[in-house]
Amino acid sequence: MDDTELAHRLARDLDGTFETLVRAHVDRCHAIALRLTGNPHDAEEIAQDALVRAYRALCTYEPERIRELRVRPWLATIVLNLCRNRARTRTLPSTPLDPLVEAGREPRADAASDPAGEALRTADRERLAAHLAALPERYRIPVVLRHVDDLSYAELSAVLGRPEGTLKAQVHRGLALLRVAMAGTEREELSA
Amino acid sequence: MTRTTRPTHPVVADDTPGSLAALAAPAPEHVADDVLVEVGLADRMAPCPSPLGTLWIAWNGRGVAEVELATDGAEALARHEERSGRRTIPGDALPAHLADAVARRLAGERRVRIPLDLRGRTEFEIAVWTKALEIPRGEVRPYGWIAAEIGRPRAVRAVGTALGHNPVPLIVPCHRVVRTDGSIGQYSLGGPGNKRTILAAEGLDPDALEDAARRGARLSGSTTTHIVCWPTCRHARRTQDRYRIAFRSLREAAAAGYRPCKVCRPTALEAAA
Numbered sequence: 422m423d424d425t426e427l428a429h430r431l432a433r434d435l436d437g438t439f440e441t442l443v444r445a446h447v448d449r450c451h452a453i454a455l456r457l458t459g460n461p462h463d464a465e466e467i468a469q470d471a472l473v474r475a476y477r478a479l480c481t482y483e484p485e486r487i488r489e490l491r492v493r494p495w496l497a498t499i500v501l502n503l504c505r506n507r508a509r510t511r512t513l514p515s516t517p518l519d520p521l522v523e524a525g526r527e528p529r530a531d532a533a534s535d536p537a538g539e540a541l542r543t544a545d546r547e548r549l550a551a552h553l554a555a556l557p558e559r560y561r562i563p564v565v566l567r568h569v570d571d572l573s574y575a576e577l578s579a580v581l582g583r584p585e586g587t588l589k590a591q592v593h594r595g596l597a598l599l600r601v602a603m604a605g606t607e608r609e610e611l612s613a
Numbered sequence: 614m615t616r617t618t619r620p621t622h623p624v625v626a627d628d629t630p631g632s633l634a635a636l637a638a639p640a641p642e643h644v645a646d647d648v649l650v651e652v653g654l655a656d657r658m659a660p661c662p663s664p665l666g667t668l669w670i671a672w673n674g675r676g677v678a679e680v681e682l683a684t685d686g687a688e689a690l691a692r693h694e695e696r697s698g699r700r701t702i703p704g705d706a707l708p709a710h711l712a713d714a715v716a717r718r719l720a721g722e723r724r725v726r727i728p729l730d731l732r733g734r735t736e737f738e739i740a741v742w743t744k745a746l747e748i749p750r751g752e753v754r755p756y757g758w759i760a761a762e763i764g765r766p767r768a769v770r771a772v773g774t775a776l777g778h779n780p781v782p783l784i785v786p787c788h789r790v791v792r793t794d795g796s797i798g799q800y801s802l803g804g805p806g807n808k809r810t811i812l813a814a815e816g817l818d819p820d821a822l823e824d825a826a827r828r829g830a831r832l833s834g835s836t837t838t839h840i841v842c843w844p845t846c847r848h849a850r851r852t853q854d855r856y857r858i859a860f861r862s863l864r865e866a867a868a869a870g871y872r873p874c875k876v877c878r879p880t881a882l883e884a885a886a
Contacts, residue, residue: 447644
């Protein structure tokens with residue numbers, strides 16, 4: 422079901438359709454929160470909280486407004502705001518790497534389950550996650566929303582309220598920083 | 614430009630940012646269920662010990678939806694699903710705050726707040742159950758009292774039906790409501806035997822109550838204060854035997870110069886009769 426049809430069905434029957442929304446969007450809400458906070462516990466709480474808030478908001482919307490809702494960027498906005506609120510009230514830095522593996526959020530190395538070899542090696546994924554979490558926020562947020570969550574630049578622009586051109590530059594810059602960081606750790610590994 | 618001299622890395626090469634998509638770890642399975650329970654589109658049901666046996670309590674983010682006495686949790690769950698129309702997920706135990714609140718309520722604390730999910734119930738039913746919540750532990754009131762107190766003095770039978778449909782027995786103490794003739798009456802949570810057991814556990818003697826009602830002692834007055842109460846009202850119970858006087862009706866008490874207690878308000882029965 423695409424976003425438009427989902428929105429129409431929500432407008433007709435919120436209680437009967439909301440579970441479909443949850444099932445369709447819970448993973449991406451979680452993924453955004455996980456990569457923005459770097460903390461699996463926070464990510465679970467934020468994903469749950471975001472969907473609960475979404476439901477409560479929808480209860481107050483007129484059907485007309487629900488029909489016109491663009492669900493993907495709307496949910497991303499809620500998740501993003503919750504991540505920002507949490508970052509504001511938290512002083513301790515999150516530890517992005519090992520806890521993810523410990524909590525089972527980050528799959529362990531398992532070459533057999535990846536016959537096509539398309540997915541990253543686990544070690545690479547962990548390093549990438551760590552470097553992503555270390556990016557400055559102004560790059561990390563657009564990179565996560567564009568490439569982890571796969572929002573279009575138009576949707577990204579709606580979520581972040583910045584022009585598409587600016588966002589393209591920020592994503593580009595974020596990727597460049599990631600590339601340098603990845604190459605850097607590789608050199609360390611080689612020289613170690 | 615410096616960019617061209619930067620080392621490229623396959624993981625984040627410009628043309629394959631898809632590698633970042635591999636960071637989209639799926640949410641743990643319970644998250645979706647937690648959301649649906651929190652907003653009240655699904656329920657959880659878990660066992661909770663009680664003096665009557667294992668209670669199965671269904672709840673969601675709006676409150677407790679059902680209390681049932683059952684030996685087989687799967688059956689209780691299926692029945693709740695059927696009645697509520699909501700998917701019901703088995704749980705191991707109540708959340709700590711809810712378990713604590715239920716335990717305190719069952720122990721007689723009236724000030725414990727337990728939110729209830731009474732969607733789909735009628736205004737009349739909710740009025741009856743809310744009124745039943747006012748009856749303190751260790752006391753009983755007749756159906757007619759509830760009918761009169763909620764402004765429907767002629768709806769005594771409907772009050773009985775509403776109490777029979779109480780989805781949250783023990784939390785809403787419908788066991789503290791007895792028949793207008795003073796007999797203990799029916800009980801939805803496993804029959805009248807259980808009603809007597811709970812009342813006894815709350816410090817009442819159900820047999821003595823019924824005996825007194827049969828002898829015509831429907832109200833209890835104090836010869837020192839000239840106030841008349843329901844026999845189980847705390848003010849009636851602290852009256853010493855030598856100062857106690859029984860009445861058949863409020864009219865009889867009024868004729869003897871007694872005024873109704875302002876706490877247990879026995880006027881209502883007269884209105885219901």
